[in-house]
Amino acid sequence: MADTSSLPLLDRGRTIAPAGYNRWLVPPAALAIHLAIGQAYAFSVFNKPLGSLISGDPAKPDALDWTPTQIGITFSIAIVLLGLSAALFGKWLERVGPRKAMLAASLCFGGGFLIGSLGISLHNIWLLYFGYGVVGGIGLGIGYISPVSTLIKWFPDRKGVATGMAIMGFGGGAMIGSPMAVALMGQFKGIAPQGVAPTFIAMGIIYFLFMQFGVWTIRVPADSWAPAGYVPNAEHSALITTGNVSADNAIKTPQFWLLWVVLLTNVTAGIGVLETASPLIQDTFSDKIMGVGNGVTAAAAAGFVGLLSLFNLLGRFFWSSASDKLGRKTTYAIYFGLGILLYCLIPTLGHNLQLTLYVVVACVIISMYGGGFATAPAFLSDLFGKYQVGAIHGRLLTAWSTAGVLGPLIVHQLHDHAKEKGLTGAAAYQNVFYTMAGLLVVGLLADLAVTAVNEKYQEKGPVTAEAGGH
Amino acid sequence: MNPKPNSPAPVAAEETTGGSAVIAWLIVGLPLAWGVSQTFIKALALFK
Structure with a gap:
């Protein structure tokens, strides 16, 4: 992952919350990331339009049109890359903090749409795989895990509630992404086949900007911070550790x-x-x-x-x-x-x-x-x-x-x-x-x-x- | 919150910036509510 140390605003030290920071600002920041990347679940909304770019009619595909299997591979690549990048970049994320990771996720996810749009315009499926699948998939993986440890640190007393709120966003992302894609494709139908390529550009920009809310709102708590009245390890369970495992x-x-x-x-x-x-x-x-x-x-x-x-x-x-x-x-x-x-x-x-x-x-x-x-x-x-x-x-x-x-x-x-x-x-x-x-x-x-x-x-x-x- | 080291009972942060939290929740809540409403409308077809 690129070193962004020349951007001091992104440094972990600059993201430590000032006195009086409201911890309830952290779940919306996390949700902004998860609602955006949750769009992946709605990728199937592009299946028919992507499969009729040449013929212009999903019911009568041309021999040169992409098949449903070819298009479906894009989503599979993205999900595989989600898991791989989450595994590979997890330690990097813990070191640099959530803000840098969220920015990287927004660049990858938004950029993936833009590269994918180029692939659609050129009718080059490999460029679509690389853009939405590989680059976008890396954005999915980094974005998915970026707020998790921060939320757990802010909500040691309600870990399930906090992570549930963020990860709920990933489930909800498709509900926004699907109707938005349908509306945009309808809007752009006149300027490109099925309106898909410009829709990819618009969605790349919209999601990048929306994710910036999370990037610039997220804060990590100071080392000594704890919620008022919180007693560490008060839960009576043999499974809850007091130690730390790498x-x-x-x-x-x-x-x-x-x-x-x-x-x-x-x-x-x-x-x-x-x-x-x-x-x-x-x-x-x-x-x-x-x-x-x-x-x-x-x-x-x-x-x-x-x-x-x-x-x-x-x-x-x-x-x-x-x-x-x-x-x-x-x-x-x-x-x-x-x-x-x-x-x-x-x-x-x-x-x-x-x-x-x-x-x-x-x-x-x-x-x-x-x-x-x-x-x-x-x-x-x-x-x-x-x-x-x-x-x-x-x-x-x-x-x-x-x-x-x-x-x-x-x-x-x-x-x-x-x-x-x-x-x-x-x-x-x-x-x-x-x-x-x-x-x-x-x-x-x-x-x-x-x-x-x-x-x-x-x-x-x-x-x-x-x-x-x- | 209290950034001082070794402070066992920090001040609760919720009391100080409630307004900004409401705005933040609206920024993410409104698109989500729109998405949920669209889904709900679509789901009604199942029970017609």
């Missing part, structure tokens, strides 16, 4: 890898629902099964996808906040225990054509998928201390990248196999849900196996801000 030592502990499995299984299962949400509900409650005119239409399916996004957002805040009271291990046990029951129930509800209950259960499942993301930083802080927790979180996010590849792969394989056997409706998806329930059993066992980290991994003596502590 990122390099954390990955040597079984606890880190158990949490990696916990995140992997929770995300893989959730992606199983998100990935297939639209065809799933249309196939399960089709006109053929429900009677002509009673089936779920494409518009209603889009509403279902929107509802899942909303519960993805709400779950991040609700479950992460609840974990402050319930404890992280118990909260994950609920995700998995309740999740196993609900994943097994969904095919039955589909067979019985209970649409409302089906939607409710899917929403609860997705709320726990979001909750799994948001509870992870607080769990890491409990186990490893606040020193380098951002860097440890970054390394944990490689589980997300893995799940991003594994989840869709499992779903498509099982669904294709069911279709080959001639299964239709809910039956075509039941093995998907039962397999995901099986994955959640693995996650539950991993969660239950988490114990306190052995003291031999802890840092000896005080930790410094420059080394990533604070």
